[in-house]
Amino acid sequence: MLFYTENVLKFAFSMETTDIDVEFPISDNKLRFAILGVPFDGTASYKPGARFGPRSVREASYNFERYNLILDKNISAEVYDFGDLEVVHGNFKKTCSKLKTTISEILAMQMVPLTIGGDHSISYCVLKAMDESHGFEINDISIIHFDAHMDMRDLYIGEKYSHATVMHRISDLNPKEIIQIGIRSASMDEARIARKQNIKTFKSCDVDENLEEIIELIEKIPGPIYLSFDIDVLDPAYAPSVGTPSSCGITPKQVEKLIYSFKGKEIVGFDMVEVSSTQIGDITSLNAAKIIYDILSLQ
Numbered sequence: 420m421l422f423y424t425e426n427v428l429k430f431a432f433s434m435e436t437t438d439i440d441v442e443f444p445i446s447d448n449k450l451r452f453a454i455l456g457v458p459f460d461g462t463a464s465y466k467p468g469a470r471f472g473p474r475s476v477r478e479a480s481y482n483f484e485r486y487n488l489i490l491d492k493n494i495s496a497e498v499y500d501f502g503d504l505e506v507v508h509g510n511f512k513k514t515c516s517k518l519k520t521t522i523s524e525i526l527a528m529q530m531v532p533l534t535i536g537g538d539h540s541i542s543y544c545v546l547k548a549m550d551e552s553h554g555f556e557i558n559d560i561s562i563i564h565f566d567a568h569m570d571m572r573d574l575y576i577g578e579k580y581s582h583a584t585v586m587h588r589i590s591d592l593n594p595k596e597i598i599q600i601g602i603r604s605a606s607m608d609e610a611r612i613a614r615k616q617n618i619k620t621f622k623s624c625d626v627d628e629n630l631e632e633i634i635e636l637i638e639k640i641p642g643p644i645y646l647s648f649d650i651d652v653l654d655p656a657y658a659p660s661v662g663t664p665s666s667c668g669i670t671p672k673q674v675e676k677l678i679y680s681f682k683g684k685e686i687v688g689f690d691m692v693e694v695s696s697t698q699i700g701d702i703t704s705l706n707a708a709k710i711i712y713d714i715l716s717l718q
């Protein structure tokens with residue numbers, strides 16, 4: 420690339436994959452992130468369009484400064500943008516198979532996968548790939564799930580793999596724990612399943628009333644953490660372009676405080692899902708890009 424040019428088809432501050440010049444296996448302990456877009460919205464049930472998420476989030480990321488004023492530091496994390504997965508539209512099984520292969524390749528390169536969806540069904544494939552990879556014990560991983568919805572159905576419209584069943588499938592992998600934040604929508608059956616499986620659920624009203632308690636809980640997590648972030652956890656005032664909007668959500672400032680509470684934690688994977696905007700400058704993409712920017716700023 421020329422000196423004064425930038426590639427808006429990759430996330431801001433990230434490098435091209437052709438820039439990777441480390442020897443594998445890597446001997447240093449430096450944290451490296453791999454961004455992967457997964458433009459798949461084959462399980463969307465209300466408003467499709469999450470296939471446009473990776474592109475719109477990347478575009479929105481060019482709003483930000485390398486210097487994070489709030490944290491008083493430049494982004495120094497080593498980040499590579501691998502582009503988008505070649506998905507099979509309308510076919511979850513084939514897309515999931517390709518995604519698992521690609522995530523396994525990223526893990527073999529000792530990089531932390533940072534996936535941009537796509538509808539929420541894809542998160543299962545990322546965690547399944549981690550479960551099947553050497554060096555990962557899914558039973559040691561705490562899953563932190565930001566969402567308006569519990570996503571704990573066993574089946575949705577008869578389907579086992581769906582944006583609405585994804586946390587049930589992830590729970591089937593037996594992670595160490597699941598902590599849900601910002602929830603305000605579930606069926607009675609989902610709430611019962613979550614209670615039975617000892618899932619900690621903080622509703623959106625709990626974020627309003629007990630934010631410090633949730634932050635303390637996060638700060639006390641001793642081991643590896645996987646973050647699954649459905650952008651619809653934000654109120655539709657801040658994130659209208661989502662697959663399944665739900666009112667009375669949390670705010671970007673509350674999310675910022677929660678994300679900063681992960682400072683110093685071992686984040687082994689992150690996904691940002693359900694952004695379905697198609698417009699440049701869209702508020703949903705801007706907020707999604709800001710959350711990824713904050714995650715990168717923590718390192």
Ligand SMILES: [Mn+2]
Nearest residue numbers: 567568649651
């Ligand atoms: Mn959701």
